[in-house]
Amino acid sequence: MPRLLHYSDIENVYDDPTRAGRLAGCVRGLDGEDAVVCGTGDTTSPGVLALVERGRQSLDFFRAVSADVDTFGNHDFDYGPEATRGVVADSPQTWVSANVFEESGERFAAGHVVPHTVREVNGVRVGFVGVTDPATPSLNPMAATLRFSDPYAAAAESVAALRAESVDHVVALSHLGGGDDELAERVDADVILGGHVHSERHEYVDGTLLLRPGANGHVVFEVELEGDGENRPTATRHETADAPVYEPLAESLRGRVEAAELDEVVAVTDGPLDRTEETVFGGECAVGNFVADAYRWAMDADVGLQNSGGIRNGPALDGEVTVADLVSVIPFEEHVVVAELTGEELRSVLRECAAATVDFGEPDWWQGHLSGVELVWDDDRAEIVSARVGGDPIIADRTYAVATSDYVLHTDHEFPTIEARHRAAEGDIQYEVLADYARAVGVRSETDGRIERVSGVAADD
Incomplete structure (x- = not known):
């Protein structure tokens, strides 16, 4: 048989x-x-x-x-x-x-x-x-x-x-x-x-x-x-x-791993940063915050954005963090870039953080991690309750600099609002940005409430 x-x-x-x-x-x-x-x-x-x-x-x-x-x-x-x-x-x-x-x-x-x-x-x-x-x-x-x-x-x-x-x-x-x-x-x-x-x-x-x-x-x-x-x-x-x-x-x-020589320690965490599928696609998480913060810091942008699917599953970042650990988080040769978006477009991108726009995802997956943004999202209504950048409400006709992966500008499966025409600047490869940020700022394990998922709350902006 x-x-x-x-x-x-x-x-x-x-x-x-x-x-x-x-x-x-x-x-x-x-x-x-x-x-x-x-x-x-x-x-x-x-x-x-x-x-x-x-x-x-x-x-x-x-x-x-x-x-x-x-x-x-x-x-x-x-x-x-x-x-x-x-x-x-x-x-x-x-x-x-x-x-x-x-x-x-x-x-x-x-x-x-x-x-x-x-x-x-x-x-x-x-x-x-x-x-x-x-x-x-x-x-x-x-x-x-x-x-x-x-x-x-x-x-x-x-x-x-x-x-x-x-x-x-x-x-x-x-x-x-x-x-x-x-x-x-x-x-x-x-x-x-x-x-x-x-x-x-x-x-x-x-x-x-x-x-x-x-x-x-x-x-x-x-x-x-x-x-x-x-x-x-x-x-x-x-x-x-x-x-x-x-x-x-x-x-x-x-x-082969030893020959790669990626064992430089760039930071020590204050606790574990989980990167299981349940955590990364569940909403705000420490590893998602770390990546989005690194992008915003590196490009001096208003907003940092990382697609959840780009953060690969693996052991938690805990204790000493090496360059190899950070490559394993995002093991792609994509540059961090700046996309210039209007406030109206940025709000569309924030909606797409919750949208199952990719055919390899589950309907309730959270698709985006953010920096510089305070977002309250209503899961039941599938709408933004409130969204602020730098503490202020988003202005529809203002231009915002969003630091993200070059991949996001090319795909129409994740954050389709962002297109190649929005490209304004290019930085280093993603894992290089993470390593530089870890050396300069560190790697923190706690979340800060920047993304809040609620049910049945009326919008206030």
Whole structure:
């Protein structure tokens, strides 16, 4: 009976060699001649080591687990298409992608990437198709030169080709996030192995088994393609925390981390700054305040703004804080920039802090962290109760300088009010700004009430 071993969005697992070793140990312990090892995107980046190695540290992991098939996530293009092509060419697995193309219209990395593939396992033919979120160029400016076609039409075409080859099962490797439901409705797949959204999922949609293991290598799903009495696929969830460490991988990654030389201590915290998903997307938090304050300080702006999704999950900042710790908070090579907005536009941006404008988020996630702003937001009414900058009400026709990531000016998925035309100045790379601020000002663990979420309160401005 064929089995699938599924991981996804492992992202910064490489920055913790022991955790990466446990993930590999879990996969290796479950592997066998009847198993296909599957990834579903964001398996090369982001993270501290990924930034230093341009994603090539992932090759150590792929070889350790004998990866079989993978598809692309938006972060797999963090260092540009050429870097991705290099990783793909040197990977042991088959990269499967039906909807990613070069600017010329040719399939991305033609010769190394296929729209679909077939694996025969113990006499059973299993077909795989891969699809990626078509919004990737907006989510990741480094992918701006690539073209992403309709994933549902592309998947349907590949699935039809696989069914014509008389496969016994069809598996979709998906980095569509919230689009997996539509994929299940429109494509004749037995299993959708999903990613992109960092929350776990394990359910049947229109008879299709739909899975997401969450982020950062904490869970591996084991799928039995002929698992129950109704001949439906079934899945077993395996946590990696207690898995044996595969030491060859852990040792290799430790060597890479040490060689990065990012161990300078820039500050000592007065308490832990949590950066779990629940905290970062829950509203005001210390790590969000720290980042937004650093941006405003560095650019001498009226307002600092950080998108919640740009703050990566990981261990709390606690005690000595190194440059590597700050890279791990925001492991992207994006500059901090100043956007000049009218007061009316700024109020729109503040509304977008609470809007689920991204398809990889949950409806109640808080999407923005602020500096220089006092905001009271009514969750029930979905409206601003009050908003002040520097203690004063926002004036509609006044111009405000907002320090934020260059990414925000390019994407239309987060803070769509801010556009490239608003760009007024450019500063250093984000983590460099954080390090400079930490050296000069420090890293504080408390919040100050700058964002207050209430229910049923009338607006006063």
